[in-house]
Amino acid sequence: MKPELVAPCGMNCNVCSAYLAFSTDIPKKRGKINHCEGCLPRGKNCAFLKKHCRKIGEGKLRFCFECSTFPCERLEKIDARYRRRYDTSFIENLKEIKKKGIDSFLSAQEKKFQCGKCGGTISVHNRKCYGCDDIKSWKA
Numbered sequence: 001m002k003p004e005l006v007a008p009c010g011m012n013c014n015v016c017s018a019y020l021a022f023s024t025d026i027p028k029k030r031g032k033i034n035h036c037e038g039c040l041p042r043g044k045n046c047a048f049l050k051k052h053c054r055k056i057g058e059g060k061l062r063f064c065f066e067c068s069t070f071p072c073e074r075l076e077k078i079d080a081r082y083r084r085r086y087d088t089s090f091i092e093n094l095k096e097i098k099k100k101g102i103d104s105f106l107s108a109q110e111k112k113f114q115c116g117k118c119g120g121t122i123s124v125h126n127r128k129c130y131g132c133d134d135i136k137s138w139k140a
Contacts, residue, residue: 001106005038006097008046008056008063009075010090011082013038014106015113017123017138020130032137048078065094086124 005013013019018036021028028035039047050057052074055067064070071079071091079091097105113122120131126138 001110003102003106004040006063006093006102006106007039007048008061009048009078010064010093010097011039011046011048012093012106012109012124013040015109015121015124017125017128017130020121020123021135021138024130026130026135029137033135034138049074063094063097065098070094088124 001012001014005019007013013036016036016038018034019038020026021033022035022037026033036042039045044050045059046053046056049064053064053067053072055061056064061067064072064075071094075090079089082088082090093105096108113124114120115122115129115131118129118132120129122129123138128135
């Protein structure tokens, strides 16, 4: 897992279905398979927050926890949606990164999202392994 694929908001793009489709060369299908290189590699800083946060939009913060208003209302809304839909928390990710560092966080994420069959990466969005499952859609 690459540190540059952890967005400022705490999204781990290493386990995003759009990034996994891109990185494993799964053919792009309009409306079914999306491709993305990750927020930071595309120079977008954070797809979720850049329009709502000047500091993130201008790349002044590496992570949202560096901000005096952490967690802001917008991050809390995104976090609630991801907790509900995908059983993952951006805010908890950020707290872990702040407390233990990015390498420790990525090591834990690698274990959490590792496929038991092939060792590939399982997507946070659809719970499919992009190494051994037949991916036809980003949906579960």
